[in-house]
Amino acid sequence: MRFLVRRLAMLAGSLLVASFVIFGALYLAPGSALAALSGGRALPAASVAILNQRYHLNAPFLAQYWYWLENAVHGNLGISITLRENVSTLIGNRIWTTAGLVLYASLIICVGGIGLGVLAGLRPGWLDTSALVTTAVTAAIPSFVASIVLLLVFAVKLGWFPALATGGGGFATDVRTFTLPAVALALSSLAIVARVTRAAIRDEADKEHVQTAISRGIPARQVIQRHILRNAAIPITTVSAITVASLIAVSAVVETAFSMNGLGAYLVQAAQSKDLAVVQGISLVLVTAFVVVNLLADVLYAVLDPRVKLGTKAS
Amino acid sequence: MKRGLMNRKLGAAGIISAVVIGVAVLAAVAGPGLAPDNPTLPDLQIAWVGPVAGHLLGFDFEGRDVLSRLLAGAQSSMLGPLVVVSLAMAGGAVFALTAAWRRGAADAVISSGMDVLFAFPGILLAVLATTVFGAGLTAAAVALAIAYLPYVARVLRSGALRERNQPYVQALEVQGASVPRICFGHVLPNMSRIIVAQSTVLFGYAMVDLAAISFLGLGVQPPAANWGVMISENEPGILQGYPLPALAAGACVVAVVIAVNVLGERLLDKAVL
Numbered sequence: 001m002r003f004l005v006r007r008l009a010m011l012a013g014s015l016l017v018a019s020f021v022i023f024g025a026l027y028l029a030p031g032s033a034l035a036a037l038s039g040g041r042a043l044p045a046a047s048v049a050i051l052n053q054r055y056h057l058n059a060p061f062l063a064q065y066w067y068w069l070e071n072a073v074h075g076n077l078g079i080s081i082t083l084r085e086n087v088s089t090l091i092g093n094r095i096w097t098t099a100g101l102v103l104y105a106s107l108i109i110c111v112g113g114i115g116l117g118v119l120a121g122l123r124p125g126w127l128d129t130s131a132l133v134t135t136a137v138t139a140a141i142p143s144f145v146a147s148i149v150l151l152l153v154f155a156v157k158l159g160w161f162p163a164l165a166t167g168g169g170g171f172a173t174d175v176r177t178f179t180l181p182a183v184a185l186a187l188s189s190l191a192i193v194a195r196v197t198r199a200a201i202r203d204e205a206d207k208e209h210v211q212t213a214i215s216r217g218i219p220a221r222q223v224i225q226r227h228i229l230r231n232a233a234i235p236i237t238t239v240s241a242i243t244v245a246s247l248i249a250v251s252a253v254v255e256t257a258f259s260m261n262g263l264g265a266y267l268v269q270a271a272q273s274k275d276l277a278v279v280q281g282i283s284l285v286l287v288t289a290f291v292v293v294n295l296l297a298d299v300l301y302a303v304l305d306p307r308v309k310l311g312t313k314a315s
Numbered sequence: 316m317k318r319g320l321m322n323r324k325l326g327a328a329g330i331i332s333a334v335v336i337g338v339a340v341l342a343a344v345a346g347p348g349l350a351p352d353n354p355t356l357p358d359l360q361i362a363w364v365g366p367v368a369g370h371l372l373g374f375d376f377e378g379r380d381v382l383s384r385l386l387a388g389a390q391s392s393m394l395g396p397l398v399v400v401s402l403a404m405a406g407g408a409v410f411a412l413t414a415a416w417r418r419g420a421a422d423a424v425i426s427s428g429m430d431v432l433f434a435f436p437g438i439l440l441a442v443l444a445t446t447v448f449g450a451g452l453t454a455a456a457v458a459l460a461i462a463y464l465p466y467v468a469r470v471l472r473s474g475a476l477r478e479r480n481q482p483y484v485q486a487l488e489v490q491g492a493s494v495p496r497i498c499f500g501h502v503l504p505n506m507s508r509i510i511v512a513q514s515t516v517l518f519g520y521a522m523v524d525l526a527a528i529s530f531l532g533l534g535v536q537p538p539a540a541n542w543g544v545m546i547s548e549n550e551p552g553i554l555q556g557y558p559l560p561a562l563a564a565g566a567c568v569v570a571v572v573i574a575v576n577v578l579g580e581r582l583l584d585k586a587v588l
Contacts, residue, residue: 013427014434021435022443029447036447140573142523144530144546145565152558163554249436253527257550268531271446279446283439291434 003302011295018287019072022280023065033057039081039274054078077281082273087281090266095285097262098251100174104182105189105251106244113190114236117197121205121232122224131194138191143250146184147257154180164259185254189243196239200232207231234305241297248290329581332574339571342389352380354387355538363557375549375560377538385567388540392567395452395534396521400514402460407467408510412498414468415475426472429465437462437524445533452535455528459521467513474509478502508586515579519572526568542567 029036037051052058055078056067071077077087120131141149155163161180204210205228213223252264259265263282270278325333342349351369357377365373372381410429414422437459444458445451478484479502487497503510528534529543537544545564552561 010430014431017431018434025443025447136576137569137573140519140576141569142527142572144527144543145569148546148550148553148558148561148565152553152562156554156556156558246436249438250527252438252442253531256531267442268533271442271531271533272450274446276446279443283443286436286439287434290436290439294433 004299007295007298011291014291015288018291019069019284020065022283022287023068025280026276027061037081037276039276041081072281072284077284078277080270080275080278082270082275082278087277090278091263091281091285094261094263094266097260098248098255098264101178101181101185101251101254101260101262102244102247104175104178105186105247108182108186109190109193109243109247110240112186113193114197114240116190117194117236118201118229120194121198121201122228128198131198135191135194139188139195141188143184143188143253144257146187147181147254150180150184151257181254181258181260184257185247185251189247193236193240193243197232197236200235201228204228204232234301237300237304238297241293241300245290245293245297248286248293325578325581328577332577335570335574336578339389339393339567339574342386343393344390346386346389350380350383350386352383354379354384354540357538363552363555363560365557365559372563373559375545376552376557381545381560381563384540384545385542385563388542388545388564389567391452391529391535391539392522392526392542393571395456395525396518398456399459399463399521399525400517402457403463403467403517404510404514406460406464407471408503410464410468411471411475412502414472415479416494416498425468429468432462432465435462437520438527441524441528442531442533445528450533450536452525452529455525455534459524459528463517463521467517470509470513471506474506475502478505481505508582512579512582512586515575515582519575519579522568522572522575 026033026036031040033055034048034051034057037055038047043051056064059067075088077091079085080087080090083090116131116135120128151163154160162177210223210227213227214220249264251262252268254260255262255265256268263285267279267282267286269275270282347354357379358374359378361374361378362376363374364370364378367373370380370382372385375381375384410425414425440462441455441458444454448454483501484497487501492500525534526541526543526546529541530547532547535541535544537548542564546561546568549557549561549564552558
């Protein structure tokens, strides 16, 4: 319980600082805050007055931050300077594409990565060696390279999947359109998770308690389930959670490569057109998601390893 | 004899990796000079033309020689990560040494500050920075360096704490050596192995993230040559049946990242021992 409270306090602190950085970016920009908000566009006096009022530009800096944060907490993230629409509405229209993509990729990582790692860890030999080499190469393939290679092979040459993942069909169609982007997003993380899983399994299998269990004549199946997997689960969970959290930011790259209508691709468009309110809004949403996933990982970690909850350091 | 020593130290994969990195560094230093063609002069009549004699990798979407553009693009593709790693390492070393020497409140402030920074994924911070300061390599590189700081500081802090308790540090303190002299003259050189290994690993991450930012159009701006830019500008070729220019640029990124990872892993193994 105390662990959870401490962790929640840290989460609140992280979010507060992150929001401060996101808001403060407005003032780091060369020129006035007004210029940053308008992206350097010349605005009519009426629009300037609206911006002044909306952002309380005449109030002291900290007060401005407070107004902005208060609005953000209530779901009011300002108005896009290019589309003249509520940022929250714009985010709401796109958030499910990104969430679906990240969830699909996470599923691929957990099933594929952990599965491959367990197999390779339990079966030394050609399977293990080939898995090691393949994952070493795959781990180094960035998402944008994976995207173009998958597009080339499975969309253009084989024609199994559509090249543009616009979505908006039924569930089955969505799964089909999202498959290539999700694999592209998952690929390098899958390799990393597989490698860590393999190492954890190998590590645990060599320990004395496992040797003891084997020599006591406990069936191999039980040794693997109760003694090896249970203990190896701790590092596996940690690395899976960290990689899944990292997908949230990388989704921007994959969404752009596949022309998907998601938050990340929109963030990039907004950054290119200097639409600061949109960039701030999406950054806030993505950072929140990132921090929450990290928190969930820590909680899961504490459930798996009681030593964490008790406040002693896990070795 | 010397060759045998290198073989033992690096292994076959390590030597291949060193060669790949060597070629990439050579291209980064002398690339524009080595390029047989003008890497930025378009000739739309030969757009998407495949490999011919004298142009081994064919031409890109604007009819520029792909090989020349790869060679010219090596500079920004390699220099960017180098800047990121140098900044992150320098900042991380200062924070780590301060935390290890001052301990107590300073250590707590630095450590929790780093925990908060963890809340910012590198790419996101870079996008925010390029929105505010304008698209370009500088803003992206500085933002990435800041995002990498917590990782670096954490690793170096534990290394610095280990050194702090070594007898030689106490001996120097007894001799009245100043703290900066102990830190920069003795402790940092003793940590060089872990610093070099960590830098190598970080270089790979920085390369991927910076190429991604250029791919997104927020880093190096076309028509300047860069591997990330080349992938994004030639992406239409994938769908139109001319995949070579985009694939060639992607292969360069992947080759250097694999080489750096292999070398970094070897160095880390040695640094920990």
